[in-house]
Amino acid sequence: MTGTRAYHHGDLRRALLAAALEAVGEVGPAALSLRDLARRAGVSHAAPAHHFGDKAGLLTAIAAQGFDLLAQTLTEADDDLLEAGVAYVDFAVTHRAYFEVMFRPELYRADDAELNAARGRAGAALRSGVAALSSGGAPADTDRDSLAAWSIAHGFATLWLAGALPDRVGDDPREAARAVLRRLST
Amino acid sequence: MTGTRAYHHGDLRRALLAAALEAVGEVGPAALSLRDLARRAGVSHAAPAHHFGDKAGLLTAIAAQGFDLLAQTLTEADDDLLEAGVAYVDFAVTHRAYFEVMFRPELYRADDAELNAARGRAGAALRSGVAALSSGGAPADTDRDSLAAWSIAHGFATLWLAGALPDRVGDDPREAARAVLRRLST
DNA sequence: TGTGAAACTTGCCAGTGACAAGATTGCGCG
Protein backbone atom coordinates (compact mmCIF):
# COMPACT_ATOMS: atom_id res chain seq x y z
CA MET A 1 0.00 0.00 0.00
CA THR A 2 2.79 2.42 0.82
CA GLY A 3 4.31 1.30 -2.46
CA THR A 4 7.80 2.68 -2.06
CA ARG A 5 9.66 2.53 -5.35
CA ALA A 6 13.27 1.79 -5.94
CA TYR A 7 15.21 5.00 -6.12
CA HIS A 8 18.82 5.49 -5.25
CA HIS A 9 19.26 2.49 -3.07
CA GLY A 10 17.05 0.08 -4.94
CA ASP A 11 14.60 -0.85 -2.27
CA LEU A 12 15.69 0.73 0.94
CA ARG A 13 12.41 0.32 2.76
CA ARG A 14 12.46 -3.42 2.29
CA ALA A 15 16.17 -3.62 3.07
CA LEU A 16 15.67 -1.74 6.31
CA LEU A 17 12.82 -4.02 7.36
CA ALA A 18 14.96 -7.07 6.67
CA ALA A 19 17.87 -5.58 8.59
CA ALA A 20 15.52 -4.70 11.42
CA LEU A 21 14.23 -8.26 11.72
CA GLU A 22 17.80 -9.49 11.83
CA ALA A 23 18.76 -6.94 14.46
CA VAL A 24 15.69 -7.63 16.59
CA GLY A 25 16.65 -11.29 16.56
CA GLU A 26 20.08 -10.37 17.83
CA VAL A 27 19.44 -7.71 20.46
CA GLY A 28 15.69 -7.58 20.97
CA PRO A 29 13.21 -4.96 19.82
CA ALA A 30 14.00 -2.40 22.48
CA ALA A 31 17.73 -2.25 21.84
CA LEU A 32 17.17 -1.73 18.13
CA SER A 33 19.29 1.08 16.71
CA LEU A 34 18.16 2.97 13.63
CA ARG A 35 21.73 4.01 12.96
CA ASP A 36 22.81 0.42 13.05
CA LEU A 37 20.16 -0.47 10.49
CA ALA A 38 21.36 2.37 8.29
CA ARG A 39 24.90 1.02 8.49
CA ARG A 40 23.74 -2.48 7.62
CA ALA A 41 21.93 -1.14 4.58
CA GLY A 42 24.86 1.08 3.61
CA VAL A 43 23.01 4.38 3.86
CA SER A 44 23.32 7.48 5.99
CA HIS A 45 22.08 7.58 9.55
CA ALA A 46 19.05 9.71 8.70
CA ALA A 47 17.78 7.63 5.80
CA PRO A 48 15.49 5.39 7.89
CA ALA A 49 13.57 8.39 9.17
CA HIS A 50 12.47 9.19 5.65
CA HIS A 51 10.71 5.84 5.26
CA PHE A 52 9.37 5.25 8.74
CA GLY A 53 9.35 8.62 10.48
CA ASP A 54 10.89 7.31 13.64
CA LYS A 55 11.66 4.12 15.50
CA ALA A 56 8.03 3.58 16.47
CA GLY A 57 7.08 3.85 12.82
CA LEU A 58 9.51 1.13 11.84
CA LEU A 59 8.29 -1.17 14.60
CA THR A 60 4.69 -0.47 13.61
CA ALA A 61 5.45 -1.71 10.11
CA ILE A 62 7.06 -4.85 11.51
CA ALA A 63 4.15 -5.54 13.86
CA ALA A 64 1.63 -5.13 11.04
CA GLN A 65 3.57 -7.52 8.84
CA GLY A 66 3.76 -9.91 11.75
CA PHE A 67 0.02 -9.96 12.42
CA ASP A 68 -0.54 -10.48 8.74
CA LEU A 69 1.79 -13.47 8.71
CA LEU A 70 0.18 -14.87 11.85
CA ALA A 71 -3.30 -14.55 10.35
CA GLN A 72 -2.14 -16.53 7.34
CA THR A 73 -0.58 -19.20 9.52
CA LEU A 74 -3.68 -19.60 11.68
CA THR A 75 -6.01 -19.68 8.70
CA GLU A 76 -4.11 -22.59 7.22
CA ALA A 77 -4.62 -24.68 10.38
CA ASP A 78 -8.15 -23.47 10.81
CA ASP A 79 -10.06 -26.73 11.18
CA ASP A 80 -7.94 -28.25 13.94
CA LEU A 81 -7.73 -26.26 17.15
CA LEU A 82 -4.85 -28.27 18.57
CA GLU A 83 -2.78 -27.83 15.42
CA ALA A 84 -3.70 -24.17 15.30
CA GLY A 85 -2.25 -23.82 18.79
CA VAL A 86 0.87 -25.67 17.75
CA ALA A 87 1.10 -23.41 14.71
CA TYR A 88 0.82 -20.38 17.00
CA VAL A 89 3.73 -21.56 19.11
CA ASP A 90 5.70 -22.50 16.03
CA PHE A 91 5.12 -19.04 14.61
CA ALA A 92 6.43 -17.45 17.78
CA VAL A 93 9.60 -19.54 17.70
CA THR A 94 10.22 -19.40 13.96
CA HIS A 95 9.38 -15.72 13.56
CA ARG A 96 10.63 -14.69 16.94
CA ALA A 97 11.47 -11.15 15.88
CA TYR A 98 7.97 -10.50 14.58
CA PHE A 99 6.37 -12.06 17.64
CA GLU A 100 8.43 -10.06 20.09
CA VAL A 101 7.51 -6.79 18.44
CA MET A 102 3.82 -7.62 17.99
CA PHE A 103 3.12 -7.99 21.68
CA ARG A 104 5.05 -4.95 22.84
CA PRO A 105 2.58 -2.21 21.92
CA GLU A 106 4.42 0.42 23.93
CA LEU A 107 7.10 0.32 21.23
CA TYR A 108 4.87 1.09 18.26
CA ARG A 109 1.74 2.98 17.17
CA ALA A 110 -1.07 0.78 18.40
CA ASP A 111 -3.63 2.96 16.61
CA ASP A 112 -2.19 2.34 13.16
CA ALA A 113 -4.97 1.38 10.76
CA GLU A 114 -3.12 -1.19 8.66
CA LEU A 115 -1.82 -2.87 11.80
CA ASN A 116 -5.25 -3.12 13.38
CA ALA A 117 -6.71 -4.61 10.23
CA ALA A 118 -4.08 -7.34 10.29
CA ARG A 119 -4.57 -7.85 14.01
CA GLY A 120 -8.30 -8.24 13.43
CA ARG A 121 -7.69 -10.88 10.77
CA ALA A 122 -5.50 -12.87 13.15
CA GLY A 123 -8.10 -12.66 15.91
CA ALA A 124 -10.86 -13.78 13.57
CA ALA A 125 -8.83 -16.79 12.44
CA LEU A 126 -8.32 -17.77 16.06
CA ARG A 127 -11.98 -17.49 16.99
CA SER A 128 -13.17 -19.33 13.91
CA GLY A 129 -10.90 -22.24 14.78
CA VAL A 130 -12.45 -22.48 18.23
CA ALA A 131 -15.98 -22.13 16.89
CA ALA A 132 -15.42 -24.88 14.33
CA LEU A 133 -14.27 -27.26 17.03
CA SER A 134 -17.17 -26.72 19.42
CA SER A 135 -19.86 -26.81 16.72
CA GLY A 136 -20.23 -30.57 17.01
CA GLY A 137 -20.37 -31.13 20.73
CA ALA A 138 -22.10 -29.52 23.65
CA PRO A 139 -23.00 -25.84 23.40
CA ALA A 140 -19.86 -24.01 24.43
CA ASP A 141 -18.87 -20.51 25.33
CA THR A 142 -16.79 -19.60 22.29
CA ASP A 143 -15.61 -16.36 23.84
CA ARG A 144 -14.25 -18.06 26.88
CA ASP A 145 -12.87 -21.04 24.98
CA SER A 146 -10.99 -18.96 22.46
CA LEU A 147 -9.60 -16.83 25.24
CA ALA A 148 -8.42 -19.95 27.05
CA ALA A 149 -6.89 -21.42 23.90
CA TRP A 150 -5.17 -18.18 23.04
CA SER A 151 -3.90 -17.79 26.61
CA ILE A 152 -2.37 -21.24 26.85
CA ALA A 153 -0.71 -21.07 23.44
CA HIS A 154 0.50 -17.54 24.00
CA GLY A 155 1.72 -18.33 27.48
CA PHE A 156 3.64 -21.37 26.39
CA ALA A 157 5.20 -19.50 23.48
CA THR A 158 6.17 -16.58 25.69
CA LEU A 159 7.68 -18.75 28.38
CA TRP A 160 9.55 -20.74 25.74
CA LEU A 161 11.01 -17.60 24.19
CA ALA A 162 11.96 -16.22 27.59
CA GLY A 163 13.87 -19.40 28.33
CA ALA A 164 11.81 -19.71 31.49
CA LEU A 165 10.77 -23.32 30.98
CA PRO A 166 12.67 -26.11 32.74
CA ASP A 167 15.07 -28.22 30.69
CA ARG A 168 12.88 -31.28 30.92
CA VAL A 169 10.45 -29.96 28.30
CA GLY A 170 13.07 -30.75 25.67
CA ASP A 171 14.13 -28.72 22.66
CA ASP A 172 11.31 -29.32 20.22
CA PRO A 173 8.77 -26.54 20.72
CA ARG A 174 6.11 -28.15 18.52
CA GLU A 175 6.16 -31.44 20.37
CA ALA A 176 6.25 -29.82 23.80
CA ALA A 177 3.46 -27.44 22.86
CA ARG A 178 1.28 -30.26 21.59
CA ALA A 179 1.56 -32.09 24.89
CA VAL A 180 0.59 -29.02 26.88
CA LEU A 181 -2.17 -27.88 24.55
CA ARG A 182 -3.79 -31.30 24.63
CA ARG A 183 -4.59 -30.56 28.26
CA LEU A 184 -7.31 -28.21 27.02
CA SER A 185 -9.04 -30.79 24.87
CA THR A 186 -9.53 -33.41 27.55
CA MET B 1 22.24 -10.08 51.76
CA THR B 2 24.22 -7.27 50.22
CA GLY B 3 23.31 -5.28 53.31
CA THR B 4 24.03 -1.81 52.11
CA ARG B 5 24.08 0.63 54.99
CA ALA B 6 22.88 4.18 55.09
CA TYR B 7 25.71 6.54 54.28
CA HIS B 8 25.45 9.94 52.75
CA HIS B 9 22.07 9.58 51.16
CA GLY B 10 20.41 7.51 53.79
CA ASP B 11 19.46 4.46 51.82
CA LEU B 12 20.25 5.12 48.23
CA ARG B 13 20.07 1.52 47.09
CA ARG B 14 16.52 1.17 48.30
CA ALA B 15 15.56 4.60 46.99
CA LEU B 16 16.90 3.73 43.55
CA LEU B 17 14.97 0.46 43.47
CA ALA B 18 11.78 2.28 44.40
CA ALA B 19 12.40 4.92 41.76
CA ALA B 20 13.15 2.20 39.24
CA LEU B 21 9.86 0.43 39.88
CA GLU B 22 8.04 3.70 39.44
CA ALA B 23 9.90 4.46 36.23
CA VAL B 24 9.38 0.98 34.81
CA GLY B 25 5.68 1.43 35.43
CA GLU B 26 5.76 4.64 33.45
CA VAL B 27 7.98 3.87 30.48
CA GLY B 28 8.66 0.14 30.57
CA PRO B 29 11.81 -1.71 31.57
CA ALA B 30 13.72 -1.12 28.34
CA ALA B 31 13.34 2.66 28.32
CA LEU B 32 14.57 2.90 31.89
CA SER B 33 17.22 5.60 32.35
CA LEU B 34 19.77 5.36 35.12
CA ARG B 35 20.32 9.09 34.95
CA ASP B 36 16.61 9.66 35.42
CA LEU B 37 16.65 7.47 38.52
CA ALA B 38 19.58 9.43 39.86
CA ARG B 39 17.67 12.66 39.36
CA ARG B 40 14.60 11.23 41.11
CA ALA B 41 16.75 10.23 44.07
CA GLY B 42 18.59 13.57 44.07
CA VAL B 43 22.06 12.16 43.47
CA SER B 44 24.63 12.46 40.74
CA HIS B 45 24.31 10.58 37.47
CA ALA B 46 27.03 8.08 38.35
CA ALA B 47 25.73 7.13 41.78
CA PRO B 48 23.56 4.22 40.61
CA ALA B 49 26.56 2.48 39.08
CA HIS B 50 28.13 2.16 42.48
CA HIS B 51 25.25 0.10 43.83
CA PHE B 52 24.28 -1.93 40.79
CA GLY B 53 27.25 -1.86 38.45
CA ASP B 54 25.18 -1.14 35.41
CA LYS B 55 21.64 -1.16 34.12
CA ALA B 56 21.55 -4.95 33.90
CA GLY B 57 22.61 -5.14 37.54
CA LEU B 58 19.74 -2.95 38.62
CA LEU B 59 17.23 -4.98 36.63
CA THR B 60 18.68 -8.18 38.04
CA ALA B 61 17.97 -6.94 41.55
CA ILE B 62 14.41 -6.07 40.56
CA ALA B 63 13.82 -9.44 38.92
CA ALA B 64 15.14 -11.28 41.98
CA GLN B 65 12.88 -9.28 44.27
CA GLY B 66 10.00 -9.97 41.90
CA PHE B 67 10.48 -13.75 41.89
CA ASP B 68 10.69 -13.64 45.64
CA LEU B 69 7.42 -11.77 45.88
CA LEU B 70 5.78 -14.14 43.41
CA ALA B 71 6.92 -17.18 45.37
CA GLN B 72 5.34 -15.73 48.50
CA THR B 73 2.11 -14.99 46.65
CA LEU B 74 1.86 -18.49 45.19
CA THR B 75 2.69 -20.16 48.48
CA GLU B 76 -0.20 -18.41 50.16
CA ALA B 77 -2.69 -19.79 47.61
CA ASP B 78 -1.03 -23.16 47.57
CA ASP B 79 -3.96 -25.49 48.18
CA ASP B 80 -6.24 -24.21 45.45
CA LEU B 81 -4.90 -24.36 41.91
CA LEU B 82 -7.56 -22.10 40.46
CA GLU B 83 -6.95 -19.43 43.06
CA ALA B 84 -3.20 -19.81 42.59
CA GLY B 85 -3.71 -19.05 38.92
CA VAL B 86 -5.86 -16.06 39.75
CA ALA B 87 -3.17 -14.93 42.20
CA TYR B 88 -0.56 -15.26 39.44
CA VAL B 89 -2.56 -13.00 37.13
CA ASP B 90 -3.28 -10.61 39.97
CA PHE B 91 0.43 -10.44 40.76
CA ALA B 92 1.21 -9.57 37.14
CA VAL B 93 -1.34 -6.75 37.11
CA THR B 94 -0.67 -5.41 40.59
CA HIS B 95 3.12 -5.66 40.39
CA ARG B 96 3.32 -4.97 36.70
CA ALA B 97 6.80 -3.46 36.88
CA TYR B 98 8.23 -6.53 38.59
CA PHE B 99 6.46 -8.89 36.22
CA GLU B 100 7.63 -7.10 33.09
CA VAL B 101 11.24 -7.24 34.19
CA MET B 102 11.14 -10.84 35.41
CA PHE B 103 10.26 -12.29 32.03
CA ARG B 104 12.66 -10.23 29.98
CA PRO B 105 15.90 -12.09 30.71
CA GLU B 106 17.78 -10.32 27.94
CA LEU B 107 17.70 -7.22 30.11
CA TYR B 108 19.35 -8.71 33.19
CA ARG B 109 21.91 -11.28 34.38
CA ALA B 110 20.02 -14.55 34.10
CA ASP B 111 22.87 -16.40 35.80
CA ASP B 112 22.64 -14.41 39.03
CA ALA B 113 22.60 -16.78 42.01
CA GLU B 114 20.18 -14.92 44.25
CA LEU B 115 17.79 -14.49 41.35
CA ASN B 116 17.82 -18.15 40.44
CA ALA B 117 17.18 -19.15 44.03
CA ALA B 118 14.08 -16.97 44.10
CA ARG B 119 13.03 -18.25 40.70
CA GLY B 120 13.35 -21.81 41.95
CA ARG B 121 11.17 -21.04 44.96
CA ALA B 122 8.45 -19.65 42.71
CA GLY B 123 8.61 -22.69 40.44
CA ALA B 124 8.39 -25.06 43.40
CA ALA B 125 5.33 -23.26 44.75
CA LEU B 126 3.65 -23.59 41.37
CA ARG B 127 4.38 -27.30 41.04
CA SER B 128 3.32 -28.09 44.58
CA GLY B 129 -0.03 -26.45 43.95
CA VAL B 130 -0.62 -28.65 40.92
CA ALA B 131 0.54 -31.78 42.75
CA ALA B 132 -1.79 -31.09 45.67
CA LEU B 133 -4.75 -30.80 43.35
CA SER B 134 -4.17 -34.03 41.44
CA SER B 135 -3.39 -36.12 44.50
CA GLY B 136 -7.04 -36.99 45.04
CA GLY B 137 -8.22 -37.92 41.57
CA ALA B 138 -6.87 -39.95 38.71
CA PRO B 139 -3.11 -40.34 38.37
CA ALA B 140 -1.98 -37.26 36.51
CA ASP B 141 1.13 -36.03 34.77
CA THR B 142 2.20 -33.29 37.17
CA ASP B 143 4.89 -32.03 34.83
CA ARG B 144 2.47 -31.55 32.00
CA ASP B 145 -0.32 -30.21 34.19
CA SER B 146 1.83 -27.63 35.89
CA LEU B 147 3.20 -26.53 32.54
CA ALA B 148 -0.34 -26.16 31.23
CA ALA B 149 -1.49 -24.25 34.30
CA TRP B 150 1.53 -21.98 34.18
CA SER B 151 1.08 -21.40 30.45
CA ILE B 152 -2.56 -20.41 30.63
CA ALA B 153 -2.09 -18.11 33.62
CA HIS B 154 1.04 -16.57 32.16
CA GLY B 155 -0.53 -16.19 28.75
CA PHE B 156 -3.61 -14.50 30.08
CA ALA B 157 -1.54 -12.17 32.25
CA THR B 158 0.76 -11.26 29.38
CA LEU B 159 -2.08 -10.62 26.95
CA TRP B 160 -3.86 -8.55 29.57
CA LEU B 161 -0.80 -6.41 30.20
CA ALA B 162 -0.19 -5.99 26.49
CA GLY B 163 -3.73 -4.70 26.08
CA ALA B 164 -4.23 -7.36 23.45
CA LEU B 165 -7.48 -8.75 24.83
CA PRO B 166 -10.81 -7.64 23.36
CA ASP B 167 -12.90 -5.18 25.35
CA ARG B 168 -15.55 -7.75 26.12
CA VAL B 169 -13.41 -9.41 28.80
CA GLY B 170 -14.17 -6.44 31.03
CA ASP B 171 -11.85 -4.56 33.35
CA ASP B 172 -11.56 -6.87 36.32
CA PRO B 173 -8.52 -9.07 35.72
CA ARG B 174 -9.27 -11.44 38.61
CA GLU B 175 -12.78 -12.19 37.46
CA ALA B 176 -11.81 -12.56 33.82
CA ALA B 177 -8.87 -14.77 34.72
CA ARG B 178 -11.03 -17.02 36.89
CA ALA B 179 -13.42 -17.64 34.01
CA VAL B 180 -10.60 -18.56 31.65
CA LEU B 181 -8.65 -20.65 34.15
CA ARG B 182 -11.72 -22.67 35.01
CA ARG B 183 -11.51 -24.06 31.51
CA LEU B 184 -8.55 -26.14 32.69
CA SER B 185 -10.41 -27.73 35.59
CA THR B 186 -13.35 -29.07 33.60
C1' DT C 1 14.61 19.81 -21.47
C1' DG C 2 13.63 21.44 -17.15
C1' DT C 3 11.02 21.64 -12.98
C1' DG C 4 9.27 19.75 -8.96
C1' DA C 5 9.12 16.18 -5.78
C1' DA C 6 10.99 12.12 -3.72
C1' DA C 7 15.12 10.01 -1.74
C1' DC C 8 18.99 10.52 0.58
C1' DT C 9 23.09 13.17 3.06
C1' DT C 10 25.40 16.24 6.26
C1' DG C 11 25.46 18.52 10.36
C1' DC C 12 23.78 19.33 14.68
C1' DC C 13 21.74 18.88 19.56
C1' DA C 14 20.23 16.82 23.80
C1' DG C 15 20.18 12.68 26.20
C1' DT C 16 22.20 8.12 27.60
C1' DG C 17 25.43 4.32 29.64
C1' DA C 18 29.88 3.43 30.98
C1' DC C 19 34.27 4.51 32.67
C1' DA C 20 38.09 7.03 35.24
C1' DA C 21 39.67 9.93 38.65
C1' DG C 22 38.83 12.64 42.46
C1' DA C 23 36.32 14.32 46.75
C1' DT C 24 33.79 13.27 51.01
C1' DT C 25 32.24 10.69 54.80
C1' DG C 26 32.09 7.64 58.59
C1' DC C 27 33.71 3.15 60.61
C1' DG C 28 37.21 0.33 62.86
C1' DC C 29 41.40 -0.09 65.06
C1' DG C 30 45.38 1.22 67.44
Add this chain to the structure above:
DNA sequence: CGCGCAATCTTGTCACTGGCAAGTTTCACA
Protein backbone atom coordinates in the same frame (compact mmCIF):
# COMPACT_ATOMS: atom_id res chain seq x y z
C1' DC D 1 41.17 10.14 70.80
C1' DG D 2 42.50 10.36 66.08
C1' DC D 3 44.01 8.32 62.04
C1' DG D 4 43.92 5.43 58.09
C1' DC D 5 41.02 3.38 54.92
C1' DA D 6 37.30 1.80 52.50
C1' DA D 7 32.68 2.73 51.09
C1' DT D 8 29.98 6.29 49.07
C1' DC D 9 29.21 9.70 46.01
C1' DT D 10 30.71 13.56 42.42
C1' DT D 11 32.76 15.52 38.31
C1' DG D 12 34.28 15.02 33.88
C1' DT D 13 34.56 12.67 29.67
C1' DC D 14 33.66 9.56 25.60
C1' DA D 15 31.13 7.04 22.19
C1' DC D 16 26.68 6.29 20.91
C1' DT D 17 21.70 7.14 20.03
C1' DG D 18 17.19 9.42 18.16
C1' DG D 19 15.42 13.24 16.07
C1' DC D 20 15.46 17.55 13.64
C1' DA D 21 16.84 20.99 9.95
C1' DA D 22 18.82 22.19 5.87
C1' DG D 23 21.09 20.96 1.84
C1' DT D 24 22.04 17.77 -2.30
C1' DT D 25 21.24 14.22 -5.65
C1' DT D 26 18.28 11.65 -8.60
C1' DC D 27 14.21 10.49 -10.92
C1' DA D 28 9.33 11.16 -13.06
C1' DC D 29 6.73 13.53 -15.95
C1' DA D 30 5.08 17.27 -18.66
